[in-house]
Every structure is written in structure tokens, then in C-alpha cells.
Amino acid sequence: MKKRTVGSFFSGVGGIDLGFENTGLFEIVYANEIDKYPAITYESNFNLKVDVRDIKDVKGKEIPNFDIMVGGFPCQSFSLAGYRQGFDDEKGRGTLFFEMVRILKEKRKLNKQPGVVFFENVKNLVSHDNGNTFRVILEELNDLGYKVQQQVLNACEYGNIPQNRERIYIVGFLNDLEYEKFHFPLPILMETKLSDVIDFKHKQDSKYYYTSENCKFFNELENNMKTSHTIYQWRRIYVRENKSKVCPTLTANMGTGGHNVPLIRCNTGIRKLTPRECFNLQGFPKTFKLPKDLSNTRLYKQAGNSVVVSVIEKIAFCIAKALSI
Template sequence: MKYKVLSLFSGIGGIDLGFEQTGDFETILANEFDVNAAKTYGKNFDNLLLVEDIRDIDETKLPDFDILLSGFPCQAFSIAGYRRGFEDERGDLFFETLRIIKEKRPRVVFLENVKNLVTHDNGNTFKVIKEALSHHGYYIKYQVMNAKEYGDIPQNRERIYVVGFSNKEDYLNFSFPEKIKLQTSLTDIIDFKNKIDDYFYYTEDRHSFYSHLVEGITSQKTVYQWRRKYVRENKSNVVPTLTANMGTGGNNVPLILTDRGIRKLTPRECFNAQGFPNDFQLPEDLSISHLYKQAGNSVVVPVIERIAQNISSALKGYACPNVQLELFA
């Protein structure tokens, strides 16, 4: 029997997918407020999806479940969100997650956010979250993990993952996965050979800074970015952190040198850089900018899957190796 999952702030379902790929978890209900993200979610999942503000959800009417997933909006805790934290109106959405945790008392709580959550307001923001969970009886472990180190995905993407257990034995059995060697290459997720739609290419007649791109973008072994006045090369030879505003231009657009010219990544390639499988469907009636936003807002699926596998083992009574993180309860 699979563990039942409630998914909050589901987005396009990256966290749900990572858990379901283990074969041990099944999402029974999800919630997402953004209608475009919900459209993508609906094309890839069969479970019930509530497309509404989480504030309008009556927690007393929710079905029972074993694990709660919450990738609550990260803008309130990121540099891009001006680091306002709980002063930002989006910061209180963690407490909407907590409201449901208090009512339903799931066996496991899984949270995902930007790594800046740890240091925001000199650590006070994260302290509030930890203390709120421990106050309601959860033993927690957390870790900042990079996709290129823990997911075998060539993207420099650091996120914090928090796992809370209502059962101390489950907590003691759990540890985060260890680092693995990066074997997936850029050529595995990006098409450097074939011609694609002209829209994605940079040309001299359409881009005034094209000569700077030609001068700076010289290798197919890495990914670049145009920084308004110069070309920035990713020295790690991986995709730089994908962002939600990639589709708006500026300096957030990953650029590559292909056999057919200099171009930006396609939305599908961005989804590849998040570890989504090839059969994950992208709605054809959504704009390219919306697809870029969805990719940038999502998670690295293989990292989620590896954490979910260890959670499953812990729930089954199998101790994971390397159990050594801090206890808050």
C-alpha cells in the first residue's frame, strides 16, 4: 500500500513527481492557485487538484493523509523578493501550511525553499519555522542541497529541504542522501546539433549586443549569460540557476553555442535541466514565457526522488546511513 500524499503549493507537480517516482507514494489531493501551473499539473496527474487560494481551504474537510508536501512560495525569502520574509504578504503562507499540519497531524512534513531561507533576518525567519514545527510535535532535519551534487543534474541549483516526523523512530531512521558523481552532461539535456525555431536564436539584426555574444560565447562545454554589458561564462560547466523570469529577457537567460548559432535554452531544455522526464507534458496553448516561468519556479525532480526514497525507508523501519543532524523537539 502506498503512502497518501497531500500536496500544497503544487506548482506543476515537481515535488509530487519526485515522490511518486519512488513507487511508494501517491498524491491524493493537490492545491495550486496559479491557473497556468494548474493546467500543466492537470496534464500530468490524475489526482484531484484544488485550484484556489490556500486561505480558502477548510482544513477540517481534508481527507486523511500520511505526508504533507509544501513548496510554499519562496519569493518572500529570496534576494529576488527583497528578503522581506514574514513582512511580505507571501511570508504568511507558511502559516497556512502549519494550519493544515495542526489539524491533520500527518506522519511526515516535507518543505522545500530557497537556501536564503536559512540566513534571512539573521536566521530568525528559519528559527520561527523550526520552532513552529517542533512546538507541534515534529522532529526535524534539514539540509541545503545542490542539484549538481545530489541529483546528477547539470544545474547549479541550491535549495533547502526540511523533513519533519511526528514519530521519533522515523526521525532517527532518516538521513538525507549523500552526494553522488555528476554523470549527466549538458549534451544529455540540450540539443547542440539540430536547427530549431528561429525565435530562440540571437542574431546581429535583432540584437545590438550580438558582437559581444560572438566574442564571449566560444564553447559548447558550458552555458553563458548576457549580463547587460558582458558575457558571463558558467565556470562549473553546468546550467546556471534557472529563474522564473527567464522568459522576460535581461541577464537571466541561459545562452549556448550550438552548431546552428547562439541561442537561449528552449522551455523543454529548461525542464530537462530540472530533471523532468521526456514524457512530462507541456501544454501547447501556454505561452513560452509561462513555460519558462514554470520551469524556473519548479524543483529538481531527481533530488526530490532521492530524499523521498530515504523517507520511505525510514517509514518502513530501515535506518538510512549518515544519521547525524540536529533534533528540534
């Protein structure tokens, strides 16, 4: 059976790509990521050289043809954690969606337009600017001939991963029948526990621990973090326990300290999560390589900017079913 080919944009460390490849039905033939550091992590885990050019410099005729375009186009502009500038973001991140549209148009002129598109973003993309941002995205895709479905899925409900991470997933098809056959996955029981992805028992490097010497609010942590096997956060002036037994949404700034960083009380003290534990909470396998020459701050950022692999894999299987692979 011939695998369907995938072109990946804003690839990061390859979370979307890994989800598609895990099905055994898709092959990544092109990946673009402007940040050289996640590209290093990507190339440590995939047999593919990453194109690290700015997407604005990438021409459709220069890159391989592919059946499916995938991309988690930068979400800072649309994130609740950001300023929500959307397409007016002065750094141009919001406009990067239109660079993917440009490449699709260039492929269409070559009669090589991919039959499927798949995008991931923060859930409030739908409500940004009273819905105008999302309306423009849908209009652009419709103008290219794609019929689109979208749904917000939470990792703890659809990925068997104990993280409260809601993201919108957008899938478009050129073929009407394939569009009609596609359905998003159904929710599943979450069987993975925090203790399956976080080591509450064993001593970690001292740099991960909070103490009275390195943390000015340590006494509040000590007095309020009573139990193990759950996640806490310092919320500027108080300690919050996540009683749902899942991790709050991982962010790109977890390596910088400060408020909202997930914290645990384990057998060896109070500490933040390790980069490996953050990748575990994104559904990456324990075999996924984290380059030793990259700083923890960069690895935290890479984990926080990534996707939940198991959710992607389930959607990829649904796409495969619609394509009758």
C-alpha cells in the same frame, strides 16, 4: 503493499509530487495550486484534479487525509533574486507558510495529523533576517510535535543534473524512531552532461535565437561566446562563461529576456534554452507533457519555479526507509 498518501501544497507543475511518485511508494491524494496555468500542466501529467483555491480558503476538514504534507511554499520572499522581505512581504507570500501550519493544526484536531512534513525552499531561508525567519519556522513545527532535520543540497551534487541549484530541504517526523532513522541522501557522481539535456546540434524555432536584429548586445555575445557544450550569461555589461560545465540556477523570468538568461552557442547559432530544455534541467522526464496552449513565457516561469525531481526522489526514498515502507 499500501502506499503512503501525500497532500501537496503550492504544487506548481508537480515536481515534488513526481519525485515522490517515482519511488513507487507514495500516492498523491490532494494537490493545491492557486495559479491556474501550472495547474493545467499538472493535470496534463497526473491523474488528479488540482484544487486551485487560495490556500487561505482551504479547510483541513474539506480535503483528504494524508500521511505526508509536502510543499514548496513560495520562495520569492526569501530569494536572493527578490527583496527578502520574508514574513513581512506585503503581498502575503511569506505568511503562506502559516497557512500550512493552520491546516496541520486542523488535521490534528481531527486526529488526522500527518506523521511527516517535507518542505523545499531557497537556501538563504536559513540566514534571512539573521536566522529569525527560520527559527520561527522550526518553532512552529516543533510546537506541532515535529522533530526536524534540514540540509542544503545542490542538484549537481545530489541529483545527477547539470544545474547549479542549491535548495534547503526540511523534513519533520512526529515519531521519534522515524526521525532517528532518517538521513539525507549522500552526494553522487554527476554523469549527466549538458549535451544530454540540451540540443546543441539541431535547429530550433527562430524565436529562440539572438541576432544583430533583435539583440543590442549581440556583438558582445558573438565575440565572447567561443565554444559549444557550455552555458553563457549576459551579465548587464559583459558575457560570463560558466566553466563548471553546469547550468546556472534557472529562474522564473527566463522567458522575459534580459540579463542572466542562460545562453548557448550551438551549431545553428546563439540562442536561449527552450522550455523543454529547462524542464530537462529540472530533472523532468522527456515524457512530461508541456501543454501546447500555454505560452513559452508561462512554461519558462513554471520550469524556473519548480524543483529538481531527481533530488526530491532521493529524499523521498530516504523518508520511505525511515518509515520502513
